Amino acid sequence: MGKDIEVGGFAAKDYHDPPPTPLIDPEEFGKWSFYRAIIAEFIATLLFLYITVLTVIGYKSQSDTLKGGDQCGGVGILGIAWAFGGMIFVLVYCTAGISGGHINPAVTFGLFLARKVSLPRAILYIAAQSLGAICGCGLVKLFQSALYTNYGGGANGLADGYSKGTGLAAEIIGTFVLVYTVFSATDPKRNARDSHVPVLAPLPIGFAVFMVHLATIPITGTGINPARSLGAAVIYNNEKAWDDHWIFWVGPFIGAAIAALYHQYILRAGAAKALGSFRSSSNI
Template identity: 85%
Template sequence: MAKDIEVASGHEYGAKDYQDPPPAALFDAEELTKWSFYRAVIAEFIATLLFLYITVLTVIGYKSQTDPKHSPDQCGGVGILGIAWAFGGMIFVLVYCTAGISGGHINPAVTFGLFLARKVTLPRAFLYIVAQCLGAICGCGLVKAFQKSYYNEYGGGANELADGYSKGTGLGAEIIGTFVLVYTVFSATDPKRNARDSHVPVLAPLPIGFAVFMVHLATIPITGTGINPARSFGAAVIYGKDKAWDDQWLFWVGPMIGAAIAAFYHQYVLRAGAVKALGSFRSNA
């Protein structure tokens, strides 16, 4: 068992014993018999539904407010900054609300990264991703039901590769953007860090939301910013146009690669998982 000791100006403030929790089993049959498991799946569905409903409405509202046919003010609406705040703010709110129930994934890429790090079981990861995709479809369906004319006219909030960018650029933007998000998730929810700093679990939704906000600022001009396969899939299903489907693979492959890299980096580089596995090094206080 390793000991974390906080030292400042040569003075020892205290030591805390810490041991990494055991990795989640690949398959846990007992988990499937618990209500808490299905409650968590429902929480992921509702959270993703609300996420898509608010954010897609924001995107469509911005486009309608800046369309010369509907508004003479070309500088009106929330702007790109407002769209980024809508996505980041909703993730902050929803992670805060659901973290104690499902972990607040709200994103198949996050779920995939946590699965690779053995934080969740395979059945949980699978059902979370299904629930997230269904929630995204229903959220976009509500937007279309309420604003059908605007929904079709302004692209339904669907992610597409912008003109002038290659597929490789779009894929790279999705990989890097998702890496930033999932890396932040791992860092903000690191149990070793939580054991040392009791305030970290309370603040975890804030950096995660800010990561989504910052990535949107950078990549909206390129891909509209996916970094969440459920968000891109739900919008494409309801919008249903060829361009959204032609580019759909970018919004699955990119985020999954980014999440895998983030999981590897955090677990095997920052947390020295590879070194521990080889048994060649032991950290001592």
Template identity: 85%
Template sequence: MAKDMEAVGGSGEFRPKDYHDPPPAPLVDAEEFIQWSFYRAIIAEFIATLLFLYITVLTVIGYKSQTDPNLGADQCGGVGILGIAWAFGGMIFILVYCTAGISGGHINPAVTFGLFLARKVSLPRAVLYMVAQCLGAICGCGLVKAFQRAYYNRYGGGANELADGYSKGTGLGAEIIGTFVLVYTVFSATDPKRSARDSHVPVLAPLPIGFAVFMVHLATIPITGTGINPARSFGAAVIYNREKAWDDQWIFWVGPFIGAAVAAFYHQYILRAAAAKALGSFRSSASM
């Protein structure tokens, strides 16, 4: 329990109020399987990831076709890397805003993994979310290929690959740090204690999450094309199905999962001092 502040009437003054951390999610909750809200959330994750890949991969392919020198295109045309970053960040903002009240708006196995480690979701929910996200990503990329068949394979299918001149270690590091930024932002933006403490300062959680995705893409598009989302990388690799995309695929799973785990540990055990609270509770029990 912590003491936070709440407004007193209309005076503008604030006084302490009690805050209780919500209980951790059970590892396995059998009741979830008989609730429609559980399956509705899985469907929401599938559709959101499908839409995410459809819009963003179309943006990537459209940019490459607009700047293709073989077509006599203007090399300074198209949306550019900045526009691609905006497409990814903007779609995350929109989709998290739309689905947060239904599924939590994960749209990313790394986010789901981090929240599972922090005991925010149960194991069955986490696993089924990841399956839905990967299937949604495959279907989203499949739609892109269906609509842009002439350009899809020519311009790489939006698949994540390590750029020439970078080592696999560099690519892995970029994915770890990029995913850390994203998942750390997710934890901070959705922290119920912050909502209680700063209730007089409304925070629209999808906005900082979308900006985190935008900023990470600006930094890492030249290195890996920016994964930070295993479903995004997997869906594009399945539909594009080229050797280079599969050779580098492990980077876009190992890196995000490590980054998510570090972010979960940092937020829960350093910033929120969960370890210190647990130790203090143990000492209090021992002295009774």
């Protein structure tokens, strides 16, 4: 007689991975949920850029000693990192049940490589995220025009003293940390075993964004989100903002691809092999 092998209270034998998402699913286009998800990605990315860019230029204004500011004033790098991580936590929590809460073309790209979203959905998500980021930065400039122009518009750029290779590596590694965390926090096997995981998933994702910002703000200002970098560059539209802009697309996409391959074909392949061994030893 066969029996289930319990792993942490979870019957491994009973678990089956969901089938991969079709590359193109014609049925998607006839569902309101498809368009609702795209709208959710647009609004979430707009809010993300609005709050975080306001935080960045607010800090630079408050710490500008040439205009009466305090060099140690404002929220500091720690506060900026909390703003980015906190907003991701909030927005992923709000939109996860609607669109998956990507809010980042690199995350969408990684999930597409893992066959978790279709090609049309991935393309429209990235378009919505990019447009949302541009609109979010546009709102900041509309409400804080002088500060926006004087303090760089929150645009990413390679800091003095760092090479392009160092900046690219920072973006690759930072995005890898983020996308790896997304895969781990949303792993369907963990969700099936631990019912609380989907509720808590936004927390490690937001915390990953926070930690990466602490590490890489001094190097690149922290991109790890091509839409965030694009929105700020388009609205600020300064030559410096475009000089190394390619780093903030190439780096995140490479990091996302490595994270997808690592999680799906090394970690998850190992998990599937372990499940197979459990099943083969379940007959007594």
